[in-house]
Amino acid sequence: MSVISRDVPVMKEGALQAPRVGLVQQVRGNLFGSKRDALLTVVLGAVIVAAVYFAVDWLLLSAAAPWAPAESCAAVAGACWPFVVEKYRLILFGTYPYVEQWRSFLASVLLIVAVAVSMLPSFHNGRLVWLWSVVGASFYVLMRGGYFGLDYVQPERWNGLPVLLMLAIFGLVFAFPVGVLLSLARYQSQLPSIRAFAVLYIELVRGVPMIMVLFLGLFVLPLMMPEGITLSPLLTTMIALVFFHSAYFAEAVRGGLQSVPRGQHEAADSQGLGYVQKTRLIILPQALQRSMPEIMNTVLGAYKDTSLVVIIGIHDIMATAKMAFSDPSWQHYGLEAYLLVGIWYLATCWCLSSYSRWLEARTS
């Protein structure tokens, strides 16, 4: 190397530069470089301008201000913000007793904080089990009451945000271990009957719509109970969600399990580890890490799909939004209510997907 470089004249820094391209040239080259590009620019530009104009007009210019009196909504063509001010408690907490809604609020915050803590990589160990046991118990006590001087609130009146968070989070928390077990059952070959059961279960659940599984929980699960035992719809929904999501988790983890090199199995076997030790210490950690993007995709999809429980009559925030504009004096402001729900989902899903990207960048 050094022999050659001595003979070759060293290029001075800055001797060779990319030609400077001005902003105007860049814009012209990219947006109007060809007839096709120009056409696309015009069409998209028109769409963007129209969309921004309508959005700004509806949201701000011809909207009724949040502090305006409710009657002013009838006179404006845009959004009715007094509606949101009037109904935000109903949208968040539904028909939970008004004076007790601080409990709903606290329970929701508790779940959100617990999720945030669980996202920290330093918590990805046995402590999660303890954390979620405590969080689950406190959530139940806060929402249901009947202990510590809290008034009893029947589960039919649990509405809105805490119900959405409860079904989504506890559904996933319980479904994940079940899914991992199913996936392990599918991946081994020593116990063919258990393997056959896992394959059948996973493929069956993945072959039917989620609403079908929810209806199974609503109609068929209560029939399977012995006389005298009645299940609340929230509980049957939760069970149905666990059954449903576990099949998808199993599918997400399978790719990771299959990609663990054979040598890892052989090395673990030759160390004299038993099946449980081998799986827990060697195989699963690698498999879970490899399938993390898939798992996070499943989590995101499952969280969004929790909204489908509205169809079987559970009151999550989509249902309370509908409640808010079912009120005859506010019946024209449904889009405002759905906009609020949409912003909630956009914000939370964005957090989830950023977290998944961060996790991926961190491990690769």
Next chain:
Amino acid sequence: MSVMPRRITKAAVFWQAGFILLLVFALVLAVRNIDANLARAGISVSFDFLSSHAGFDINESLIPVSSESSYGEVLFAGAINTVVLSLICILGATFIGVVMGVLRTSNHYLGVRVALVYIEVMRNLPKLLILLALFLAAINTLPPVRQSWALHDMVFLSNRALYFPALEAGSGMRLLIVFACLWPVSLFVLGRVARRIQDTSGAVYPVFWPVTGFFAAVVAASVLFGWVDYPISYPVLQGFDFQGGHRISIQFLVLAAALSIYHGGQVAELVRGAIEAVPKGQFEASRATGLSFLQMMRLVVLPQAVRIVVPPMGNQYLNITKNTSIALAVGYSDLVSVMTTSINQTFRPIELMTLSMGVYLAICLAVSFAVNAYNARVSLRGG
């Protein structure tokens, strides 16, 4: 698949026997409880009710259904509605997804950003919210039936349905049906012939446009010279609704739109991934040979991307098919919605849910079979 050679050990026998015993025990318990619970309600599991009178009408169907039909018939109509809705949504989502995916990978400044925003919004919103918001917007902005928006007094749009002229059965209809069958067959046969000629002599004969043009010309001539008659019924406002013509309910339109744009975002991501997986040299080589952007996409990039995209796309099509079940939320009579009405009337959840799950599994099997067949066709063959 198998990591260790299988050998039958005592532990394996023990675990499996225990598992099977537990499973059988749970099953027996569930069945006994179901029997006991149903006996208390005075019914037992049987499919006889399928032939009995259902007594409810469904808002639209491709086969004739009325309030006189049996449960079997309305369920069948619901299943057909599910299939039709799925097909429309699959087409819509594929179209939107390919356009957005190509935009996302283009180097057009605005195009990339529009596609990015679209994909991210669709990724982060629940489909039910999109459906309900669109439905609400449609109901609020579209006029009631008597003040329908009209296009040349032939096509009407109201907040209940879209009405348009329909071709009634007659010699014209028969001609069109025959042509609709002949067109793909002749495309296939002539395409084979043209390919063989190209393989042997190198001469290229166009197939698609001549064949399509021929059929279109015959149809146009038959209309102009009146060889066959085309009896058309126009929608006419009578009383509170339109009579004649054909109608598509607003529920169907909103469902098709909502599911197409929702899944379009996911298809776009798949298309982007597949295009980015095509080696960069392929793009450069095709530009170097002087192909335009569209030619490059059509002739070089997309055929290679298709191979990568087919398996995940098949999965996506299955998801679309299953997601049409949110039709219940806006009251379109798909399979699930007919099923729940029937369950509420007959209280036969076991039979009805078994049937409906069977239908969904069959549809899913059919779709995955079709996708696998297509995959085998487009994938590279050795030798």
